Amino acid sequence: MNALVRPALVLLLILTVVTGLAYPLALTGVARLLFPNQAGGSLIVQNGHPVGSRLIGQAFSDPKYFWSRPSATTPQPYNGLGSTGSNLGPLNPALTDAVRSRIEALRAADPTNRAPIPVDLVTASASGLDPDISVAAAEYQAPRIARLRGLKLEAVRALISAHTKGRWLGFLGEPRVNVLELNLALDQSR
Amino acid sequence: MTGSSLALIAALVAAAALCAKPLGLYMANVMEGRPIAPLRAGAPLERLIYRLCGIDPTVSMGWKRYAVALILFNALGGLLVYGLQRLQLWLPLNPQHFSNVSPDSSFNTAVSFVTNTNWQGYSGESTMSDLTQMAGLAVQNFLSAASGIVVAVVLIRGFALREAQALGNFWADLTRSTLYILLPLSFALALVFVSQGVIQNFSADQDVTTLETLHYPQPKLDAAGNPIKDKAGNPVLENVATRTQTLPMGPVASQEAIKQLGTNGGGFFNANSAHPYENPTALSNFFAMLAEILIPVALAYTFGHMVGDTRQGWAILAAMGILYVSLAAVAVHSEQLGNPRLAALGVDQAATRLQSGGNMEGKEVRFGIGASAVFATTTTVTSCGAVNAMHDSLTPLGGFVTLFDMMLGEVVPGGVGTGLYSMLIFAVIGVFIAGLMIGRTPEYLGKKIEAFEMKMSAIAILVMPFIVLIGTAVAVSLAAGQAGVANPGAHGFSEILYAFTSASNNNGSAFAGISADTPFYNTSLGIAMWLGRYWPIVAVLAVAGSFAAKKRVPVTSGTMLTHGPTFVILLIGTVILVGALTFVPAIALGPVVEHLMLWRS
Numbered sequence: 001m002n003a004l005v006r007p008a009l010v011l012l013l014i015l016t017v018v019t020g021l022a023y024p025l026a027l028t029g030v031a032r033l034l035f036p037n038q039a040g041g042s043l044i045v046q047n048g049h050p051v052g053s054r055l056i057g058q059a060f061s062d063p064k065y066f067w068s069r070p071s072a073t074t075p076q077p078y079n080g081l082g083s084t085g086s087n088l089g090p091l092n093p094a095l096t097d098a099v100r101s102r103i104e105a106l107r108a109a110d111p112t113n114r115a116p117i118p119v120d121l122v123t124a125s126a127s128g129l130d131p132d133i134s135v136a137a138a139e140y141q142a143p144r145i146a147r148l149r150g151l152k153l154e155a156v157r158a159l160i161s162a163h164t165k166g167r168w169l170g171f172l173g174e175p176r177v178n179v180l181e182l183n184l185a186l187d188q189s190r
Numbered sequence: 191m192t193g194s195s196l197a198l199i200a201a202l203v204a205a206a207a208l209c210a211k212p213l214g215l216y217m218a219n220v221m222e223g224r225p226i227a228p229l230r231a232g233a234p235l236e237r238l239i240y241r242l243c244g245i246d247p248t249v250s251m252g253w254k255r256y257a258v259a260l261i262l263f264n265a266l267g268g269l270l271v272y273g274l275q276r277l278q279l280w281l282p283l284n285p286q287h288f289s290n291v292s293p294d295s296s297f298n299t300a301v302s303f304v305t306n307t308n309w310q311g312y313s314g315e316s317t318m319s320d321l322t323q324m325a326g327l328a329v330q331n332f333l334s335a336a337s338g339i340v341v342a343v344v345l346i347r348g349f350a351l352r353e354a355q356a357l358g359n360f361w362a363d364l365t366r367s368t369l370y371i372l373l374p375l376s377f378a379l380a381l382v383f384v385s386q387g388v389i390q391n392f393s394a395d396q397d398v399t400t401l402e403t404l405h406y407p408q409p410k411l412d413a414a415g416n417p418i419k420d421k422a423g424n425p426v427l428e429n430v431a432t433r434t435q436t437l438p439m440g441p442v443a444s445q446e447a448i449k450q451l452g453t454n455g456g457g458f459f460n461a462n463s464a465h466p467y468e469n470p471t472a473l474s475n476f477f478a479m480l481a482e483i484l485i486p487v488a489l490a491y492t493f494g495h496m497v498g499d500t501r502q503g504w505a506i507l508a509a510m511g512i513l514y515v516s517l518a519a520v521a522v523h524s525e526q527l528g529n530p531r532l533a534a535l536g537v538d539q540a541a542t543r544l545q546s547g548g549n550m551e552g553k554e555v556r557f558g559i560g561a562s563a564v565f566a567t568t569t570t571v572t573s574c575g576a577v578n579a580m581h582d583s584l585t586p587l588g589g590f591v592t593l594f595d596m597m598l599g600e601v602v603p604g605g606v607g608t609g610l611y612s613m614l615i616f617a618v619i620g621v622f623i624a625g626l627m628i629g630r631t632p633e634y635l636g637k638k639i640e641a642f643e644m645k646m647s648a649i650a651i652l653v654m655p656f657i658v659l660i661g662t663a664v665a666v667s668l669a670a671g672q673a674g675v676a677n678p679g680a681h682g683f684s685e686i687l688y689a690f691t692s693a694s695n696n697n698g699s700a701f702a703g704i705s706a707d708t709p710f711y712n713t714s715l716g717i718a719m720w721l722g723r724y725w726p727i728v729a730v731l732a733v734a735g736s737f738a739a740k741k742r743v744p745v746t747s748g749t750m751l752t753h754g755p756t757f758v759i760l761l762i763g764t765v766i767l768v769g770a771l772t773f774v775p776a777i778a779l780g781p782v783v784e785h786l787m788l789w790r791s
Contacts, residue, residue: 087703126464173472
């Protein structure tokens, strides 16, 4: 037994240094060299100030902006330090109630729009930080944005399609629109 | 099921199958001490390690000594993780001044990471110091995966060796699998992840100015930082307006790579692989899934190569592949059907050119239904347990698939090492059953299967259902167990069943609504993880030792072939019967009831 203790202890310490220290440090160095922007969080910088990350969503409630997906983080939605989903089961009445109130909020912001609401716009994302909405969810909101901003519907829809990303190689992932980038472009388009 | 979902499953299976041979051959060479040219650069480091540890790598161990060395090494690793958590306030590299973790939570997390489970009872981003993360948790991501690999290799050697008393040197096996297999693969994968947007830095958290001012209520705090309560005991809320969003930073990619490759699954962030900084694109998601099955699939080739008949490895892979594709298809189909309760509210859940549709609660838009449901399947058929969608919000049948994947014993293709050795034990049991049916002494790969091997195989397979069912029964009977449930009705039962299934199989995913950071769950799930890991490992090592000591019986016309379609069907049947029959009553009470309630009129 004693013959096993020394190798066990020393090997544990050495491999701790190799995998716990040397590996992450070396990777950080190489990553900063090859992909500095990605390794640092894919920040969007405007006039020298970071205004967000391309990968992390932000909350929008002003009807003049495209709204992001509902977020289950607390105490505020899109809390960057508290990623979480709602963990509500499909039969949980709390889920139906939440969806119903989100539908009401969308309808109240755009009373003339009676189109069925795309599912991702009324369901909470897994991370609470989803940066994207589906193209359908962007199209659904286009008439409201056009009306409130005094833009032509075609102009808003052109903006959406300019910011639509398709599937990688035609099958990986889903077509989507990055909400923060779309809203930043919207602010610049006037 | 949409075309892109089918294409995703096909591409994943094809990619893993293409990697099986080169990686499988490479691993066979490494485990026999022959790494390929560029990695021979690691040889001086390997020799230095042996010298410092006082190890002679050529000294081969019998199965009992091997088992003692493995458990001792893992126990010491567990003690280190436990100690780091209990003392982190007084240790360096704790910039946020996180306090020491409670004894029950520390025990749970230590066992969790040492056993390759990576169940995370503690709360997300705000518990562990940088030192605990790096020197404790991240290290065990490597070492627990390496421990799985060496057990699988020892079982392979048991089949390959003849009349041998010793099976290999644990220290050398562990060092080689860490240095030559896990480290280089992790480094390469981590770079792919960073290229996609996974962060890798040691910066402080980053404040950004958001486009819109956010108004929200939050609990009012007194001078000491405690929430102020009104007369009724409810927290007093104050309205806050902010344009600041704080983005978390840290060395994520390095942990993410080994988390997937080592089928560990413990996320840097609470949302795990759903977090955009852990899994930013459909491509990183594809590589994350491929990484989960890469080593388990290649080990099956290593097995065929080392026993001198690669058809044996492909037969195992065929059984794994058929089960995997079927399970993934059920999950995708069920999630794509969506939630009838939301359809009744007029929500559009149809899959179109413009949206993935389906059950999007707890899912990310960039993954949609296909890449979320396939990920959920992949993470539970392996012992990974990373999640890119919240399993608690899956449809009843989608949730059933994830539960059932684990209940099969995680063998399609299973965790790193654990998948192969568990599947080979199923093969032994299958051959034994077939032998009984045709009335001759069963043998597998020329080794006679006798009473001792059958006893050990039964122990290895039956301990998991035993812990799951007893644990669930105890938890649902006690107030401390019921207290953690988040969702009402049958779904709440599923949350408890899932917790014990995940812990006993060392998976680590959860129906995460459950509040498991309590003394009851920390202790009971910790015990489940420990027994679920080491009980089968000792039994498997015993089988390996027993087989190694046997002669090899020559193949005759009466030998049952173990590389054809008949054997593949026999193996699938054994896995499903042992898995399904034990758990049918429990499944009926959870997902089946929920499914019937959801879809009734």
